[in-house]
Amino acid sequence: MTNIRDVARIAGYSVSTVSRVINQQNYVSAATRSAIQKVVDELDYAPNDVARDLSRGKTFNVGVVLPHEDHPYFTQLIHGITTAAFAAKYHVVLLSSRYDADLELNYLEGLRRKAYDALIFTSHGLPLSQLAYYQQYGSIVICEHPRNSGLPAAYAHRRTTYRDALVYLKTHGYQRIGLLMSRPIAVSATSQATADAYQMVFGQRPSPEICVTDVITLADGERAAKTYLQRGQHFDAILANSDDIAIGVSRGYQAAGEPVPFLIGQEHQLSGELAHLPTIDHYFKKVGEHALQLAISGEKKTIAIDSRLITEQ
Template sequence: MTNIHDIARLSGYSVSTVSRVLNQKNYVSAKTRADIEAVIDKLDYVPNAVARNLSRGATLTIGVVLPHVDHPYFTQLLHGIMRAAFAANYHIVLLPSKWEPQLELKYLEALRQHAYDALIFTSHGLPLQRLATYQRYGRIVLCENPHDYSLPAAYAERTATYVEAFTYLKHRRHQRVAILTSRPLEASATTKAMVSAYEQVYQRALPTELLYTGIITAEDGARAGTYFAQLTEPVTAVLTNGDDIAVGMRRAYLAAHQPVPFLIGQENQLSGEVLGIPTIDHHFETVGARALDLAISEQPQSIALPAELIINH
């Protein structure tokens, strides 16, 4: 395999001079550059990108760990990450995890072996304590509040907006309020924030039958709607975890010929605007862009971006 030493030998110039030409450096005369480039063309030489990255101590590649892309939380984060990466001339590698700890450990070990300059965890199955132990091998950035762990993070500050949403429902005299989330209470910071906000506003525990998890798509929303529509004591309002999910829930109620409860969506999707329902915009594209900025910087900081309750009319 042709290498830089072959080019130096055949061109008659030093390895350092050949290196300057290959790396588009100055201080090389036009004749010297032309001579060396002629040998490069003759040998059809292409620099080894892996070796070049190792020599400069960076891969210019960021791994993004995400369980799936079936919910706008992940797609919006990803849009923001990729937009910022393109602007910074970084490459993005998608690392699907399905929240499986062993897969996440595999990606952490790849970081340890310098396959990536950093990992961005949009969500995780491993505990934060385990993620933190890999910081010495490279940057690890979260898309959630790191709390007591010194991990850089960019995330939406959701709690205050969830409190605002439940207060809005309470003022409208809704007492029987259900919550839809993607993951169980014990596994999800988002679910904990939603339930905590409910309990803060209503000053009581959320009845277990009013928390429905495993909701990711509009079809899941329809499944939840079928469940709630057949309850003996109906719900009057639902905080869903997506505008499209609210659409699915509404469809199930209409199919069951039941009055549709008051719905609040999330992620400010076009479907919510068309329905005219309130929604919570977490500005996840901005969160993703800030997460990428943290991944390529040396700033060990946490950036909390406020969410926004939007009342569509």
């Protein structure tokens, strides 16, 4: 197999000069560049990316751990991460986890083995303390408040806009409010933020009966509506965890011939705009861009992005 030394020997130049030509670096004359490129073409030589990365001590790969891609939280984050990675000439490797602790640990071991330069956890099943332990092997960034973990983080301020949304409902006379969440309050920082905001506004923790979890897609929104109706629960309003999900809730009530509660969505999706739904925009694309920059820079800092309640569309 042809290697860079073969190219250098045949072209009559040093390996370092050939390397500069192959990597399109400066400090090589046009004549030298042309002569070396002619030999490269004749030998059909292509550099070994793995060997090159090992010599640089970097893979230029960033692993992005995500439990699923169905919710706009993840799709918008990935959009931001990949946009920033493309600009920085990094590769993004999507690592599906389904909140499986063994899979997440395997990805952390991959960081230890230098399969990636960094990992971004868009969400996680493992405790933050275990993620923090692996920082000795490479950069690890999370997309939530880091608390006292010491992990770099890029995340959206959620409690403030959740509170704003619930205050909006309360001041408009809505008292019986349903809450839709992707995961239970006990294991999800996002669900905890929703519950904390509810307590701030209504003076008590939300009861389990008003919360429906495992709600990720539009179809899940329809299922949530059916769940409430089967329980005989009647709400003035529902805070859904995406605009698409809110549309699913509306369909569920309409299919049952029941009045549709007032709905607030999240993530400022096209479906919400078309239906003129109030929504919360967390600017997750921007969060993803900052997460990537933290991952490749190795900076140990926290970046919090302000979100916004949009009441008229």
